[in-house]
Amino acid sequence: xxxxxxxxxVALVMTAxxxxxxxxxxxxxxxxxxxxxxTERELRFxxxxxxxxxxxxxxxxEPAWGRFKFEDGPGWFNQAKLEEIGYDCRLALSDxxxxxxxxxxxxxxxxxxxxxxxxxxxxxxNDRSSWSRLVxxxxxxxxxxxxxxxxxxxxxxxxxxxxxxxTAKWDPNTRKDAPGAxxxxxxxxxxxxxxxxxxxxxxxxxxxxQTTSDYLAMTDARARGPRxxxxxxxxxxxxxxxxxxxxxxxxxxK
Amino acid sequence: xxxxxxxxxxxxRADRIRAFREELAQLEHEDALSLDAVQxxxxxxxxxxxxxxxxxxxxxxxxxxxxxxxxGMRVASxxxxxxxxxxxxLFFQRxxxxxxxxxxxxxxxxxxxxxLAATEFAARRERTLxxxxxxxxxxxxxxxxxxxxxxxxxxxTPSRDAxxxxxxxxxxxxxxxxxxxxxxxxxICLLSxxxxxxxxWLGAHWLSFPERPENFLLGxxxxxxxxxxxxxxxxxxxxxxxxxxxxxxxxxxxxxxxEWGAVSYLPMRQxxxxxxYQVTGFAGAGMALWMGIRSRFAGVANLGAAFFxxxxxxxxxxxxxxxxxxxxxxxxxxLISIGLLALFRKLRRRMAEVVRP
Numbered sequence: 001x002x003x004x005x006x007x008x009x010v011a012l013v014m015t016a017x018x019x020x021x022x023x024x025x026x027x028x029x030x031x032x033x034x035x036x037x038x039t040e041r042e043l044r045f046x047x048x049x050x051x052x053x054x055x056x057x058x059x060x061x062e063p064a065w066g067r068f069k070f071e072d073g074p075g076w077f078n079q080a081k082l083e084e085i086g087y088d089c090r091l092a093l094s095d096x097x098x099x100x101x102x103x104x105x106x107x108x109x110x111x112x113x114x115x116x117x118x119x120x121x122x123x124x125x126n127d128r129s130s131w132s133r134l135v136x137x138x139x140x141x142x143x144x145x146x147x148x149x150x151x152x153x154x155x156x157x158x159x160x161x162x163x164x165x166x167t168a169k170w171d172p173n174t175r176k177d178a179p180g181a182x183x184x185x186x187x188x189x190x191x192x193x194x195x196x197x198x199x200x201x202x203x204x205x206x207x208x209x210q211t212t213s214d215y216l217a218m219t220d221a222r223a224r225g226p227r228x229x230x231x232x233x234x235x236x237x238x239x240x241x242x243x244x245x246x247x248x249x250x251x252x253x254k
Numbered sequence: 255x256x257x258x259x260x261x262x263x264x265x266x267r268a269d270r271i272r273a274f275r276e277e278l279a280q281l282e283h284e285d286a287l288s289l290d291a292v293q294x295x296x297x298x299x300x301x302x303x304x305x306x307x308x309x310x311x312x313x314x315x316x317x318x319x320x321x322x323x324x325x326g327m328r329v330a331s332x333x334x335x336x337x338x339x340x341x342x343x344l345f346f347q348r349x350x351x352x353x354x355x356x357x358x359x360x361x362x363x364x365x366x367x368x369x370l371a372a373t374e375f376a377a378r379r380e381r382t383l384x385x386x387x388x389x390x391x392x393x394x395x396x397x398x399x400x401x402x403x404x405x406x407x408x409x410x411t412p413s414r415d416a417x418x419x420x421x422x423x424x425x426x427x428x429x430x431x432x433x434x435x436x437x438x439x440x441x442i443c444l445l446s447x448x449x450x451x452x453x454x455w456l457g458a459h460w461l462s463f464p465e466r467p468e469n470f471l472l473g474x475x476x477x478x479x480x481x482x483x484x485x486x487x488x489x490x491x492x493x494x495x496x497x498x499x500x501x502x503x504x505x506x507x508x509x510x511x512x513e514w515g516a517v518s519y520l521p522m523r524q525x526x527x528x529x530x531y532q533v534t535g536f537a538g539a540g541m542a543l544w545m546g547i548r549s550r551f552a553g554v555a556n557l558g559a560a561f562f563x564x565x566x567x568x569x570x571x572x573x574x575x576x577x578x579x580x581x582x583x584x585x586x587x588x589l590i591s592i593g594l595l596a597l598f599r600k601l602r603r604r605m606a607e608v609v610r611p
Contacts, residue, residue, distance in 0.1 A: 005430025006374055009423060010367060013397060016419045017363050020401065024408035051344060053351025054406075086457050097524050100516035106453065106462035159411065161459050191411045199354050239409050 027235035034234040036116060036156055039248070040226035042132045043195070044212035045205060055197035055205055057230065057242070059158075059190050060132040061114050070169045074184035076138060077162075082185045085110050085141060087164045093181050102166035102183060111238075112160035112187040113138040113150050129225075130216045136187045143238070159191040159238045195232070195240050204228065204245040262491055264312040271301055272318065313381040324382075331384045332435060335391030342392065343399055355407060362403055366396035377431050390427045390436045397423050414460045417447035434495055441499055445473040456519065467507035468519050474503035498553045501542055505561040508535045513568065535565045547601060559598060566590075 043057040079089050086108055091101050114134040137155075139162055140146045146157050162185050171178035197205060208215075208227060215221050231243040281287040289297065305316045315321040342365065350358060369392045376385035401416045424440020427433060449469035450460040463469045477500030480486055481493035511518055512535050515527030522530075539562035546555025567587065574583055 002374075002377075002430050005426050006370065009370055009393075009426045009430070012419060012423055012426065013363070013366050013370075013400065016397075016401060016416075017359075017404065020404045020408070020410065021359065024410060027408075027410075052347040053349065054347060055351060056406075097516070100524055104465070104514075104516040106458035106465045108457060109459050161461075192409050194406070195409050196406055199351075202351065237411070239411060241409055 023237070024239075027237040027239045028233075028241060030236060032233035032235055033238070034153070034156055035231065035243070036153065037229055037231050038116070038134070039229045040212055040215075041130060042116070042134045043230050043232065045208060045228075046194070046211055046213075055202055056194045057197060058194050059134070059240075061112075061134040061136055061187065061190075062132050063136070063186075064131070065186075065188070068165075068167070068184075068186075070167055070180075074167075074182055077136075077185035077187075079183045081139065082164050082183060085139060085162060085185070087185075089164075089183055093166075093183070099166055099168065099177075099181070102164060105164045107161040107163045107188060109191070110139045110141055110160060110162045110187075111143050111146055111157050112136050112162070112190075113140075113146055114156040114158065115150075116154045116156060129222045139185065139187060156234070157238075158234065158240075160187050161189040161191065162186065163188045192239055195242055197245070198242055201242055201245040204247060207247065264308045265314045268305060268308050268314045268316050271305060272316070275301065327382075327384050328387075331388040332391070335388040335395075335435065338388070338392045339395030342396055346399060346403065350403075358407055359404065362400045366393050366400055369393040369396050373427070373431065383431060383433065386431050387433050387435055390431060390433050391439070393427065394420070394424055394436050394439050412461065414447055414450040414454070417443045417450060421447055428492070429489065432489070432491065434492065437492055437495055438499065441477065441495070445470060445477070445499075445503060448473040448476075466517055466519065467510045470503050470507045474500045474507065476500070477503065494551070494553050497551060498557060501554060501557045504538065505535070505542075505557065508538060509561070509564065509568075512565070532565065532569070536562065539565060543601070547604065559601075563594060566594075 042060055044060050046056050046058050047054075083089055087105060089102075091098055095101070113136070115137045116134050118133055134156065138146065138150070139160070143157060150157065165184050165186055167182055167184055168177040169180035170176075205228065215227065226248060228245055228247050230245050232240050233243050234240050278287070282289075308314050309316050315324050346361065346365075353361065369389055373386050373389035373393055376389050377383060380386065398420055401419065404410075405412065405416070421440045421444035424436045424438075424443060428435075428437030428440060446463065449463040452469040452472070453463035453466060454460040456466075458466070477496050480496045480500075481490075486493070486496075508531050512528055512531035515522075515524040515531070518527040518531075520527050520530070539558045542554050542558030543562060544558075546552065546558055570583075570587060570590070574586065578586070
């Protein structure tokens with residue numbers, strides 16, 4: 001009996017690992033479904049742990065969390081889009097329990113359409129110059145429909161998590177929610193938000209002493225611009241991997 | 255298998271012999287019983303022989319101090335297992351960047367297998383299984399690291415199937431060596447897997463499963479029913495863990511829902527949902543208390559009593575805190591606690607009567 005238990009445990013470990021490796025190989029087989037070159041503004045260099053030697057990059061997009069105001073309105077991610085994604089928005093916003101009801105709604109899976117536009121962060125030197133040039137412009141449940149709608153290569157369609165947000169009007173004088181609210185959606189997370197840097201590309205990034213957040217916090221960094229660019233591929237399972245990294249000569253490497 | 259059930263019985267017999275010796279000494283001291291020298295020598299020789307036999311065959315604790323040390327060893331093996339898990343994770347992170355992908359994958363695959371071999375080696379060498387328990391926890395941690403890091407290396411979408419694999423691995427370790435730590439870890443993974451399945455089935459992302467406590471209710475009920483299964487009878491030492499984990503899951507889910515009905519799936523007003531779960535909480539905790547006493551499951555009775563008290567105090571807080579002065583509120587709570595103490599004493603006495611043959 002004990003021998004069977006041990007053999008089953010070994011078989012489980014081996015099966016799970018083979019499954020993971022095959023899944024990864026399948027994702028990268030054939031030609032990638034998307035290829036895009038992004039800069040440090042969109043793929044941010046992070047170090048996960050103090051003692052870790054692993055290198056990761058984090059996908060950043062706009063609008064980033066915390067940049068919403070009531071006056072901005074829902075934009076393209078309105079109630080109709082939320083319902084299309086599968087949120088039940090039948091409860092009237094005037095209902096006394098609406099805030100609690102909508103705020104408790106969990107995240108759902110959807111494909112986010114991110115438009116890459118070099119010109120979107122105009123105004124060199126200001127805060128916006130360090131913002132990501134990837135902007136969420138649409139979301140949906142069907143990849144093929146979205147690809148048909150956005151065939152251009154500047155549109156990256158990636159699996160993400162979206163959330164319904166009950167946005168109440170804020171009265172700064174009373175520091176309380178004011179009458180008036182609307183529902184909007186937000187792309188809150190990418191299903192694969194962190195991309196590991198393969199060993200073949202580590203040497204390129206080894207020259208960087210600072211993570212992106214530390215670098216962009218410096219005032220002169222905004223003027224110098226991003227320090228590197230990365231070619232990112234997406235495979236058959238919509239999972240990314242880094243093809244190559246190169247340092248940009250415009251920014252002094254620090 | 256039979257050997258381990260015997261080991262439990264052997265420990266119980268050793269405990270009974272220890273209690274018998276203490277009681278015999280007390281009876282002799284009170285002049286209620288006296289044995290002549292021959293009887294005493296025969297009895298002592300028999301008891302010594304029995305204990306020596308039990309210690310030799312099953313490595314049981316034959317004295318109170320041995321038993322205390324055993325508890326210390328159990329704590330040390332748990333802490334040691336956790337510390338070794340942390341060491342493996344940090345060691346891998348420290349050298350991850352220096353290895354190529356094939357080397358990373360090899361290290362990740364080999365680590366849990368090596369620790370599994372160490373668990374088997376320890377189990378063969380030592381009957382008390384303290385080292386096996388420690389290594390089993392490390393093997394579990396190594397398998398969690400294995401799938402997590404492989405997913406990170408290849409940038410894979412997180413999948414709930416990993417929870418299923420970890421859960422089965424924990425159960426395999428637990429049932430192979432009769433260890434409780436990997437069982438607890440495995441059951442938590444399986445509970446999460448089931449809850450994630452519900453979350454996914456009801457349209458939310460699977461990782462959102464902790465946001466809806468109702469996702470855990472079925473898992474909790476399943477855990478409570480496992481000890482009643484025929485197959486489980488050969489592993490009776492796990493029963494308390496299934497019952498306690500199942501009840502804890504149910505009560506925690508009900509507690510959250512009784513306080514915040516907005517996170518329920520029930521298509522009702524928030525206040526109605528909260529009221530339903532408040533009633534369910536009181537009824538469930540009361541029933542657990544009653545069942546625990548009736549069936550002599552001390553853990554079930556304790557959990558029932560703890561949650562009954564918690565539900566009660568939360569109600570008092572909601573009813574009285576806003577309109578009562580603070581000192582009066584705490585005075586009332588203090589008086590109610592004294593009342594509860596009297597009630598639990600009565601129940602305890604009743605429990606003792608049930609236990610008495």
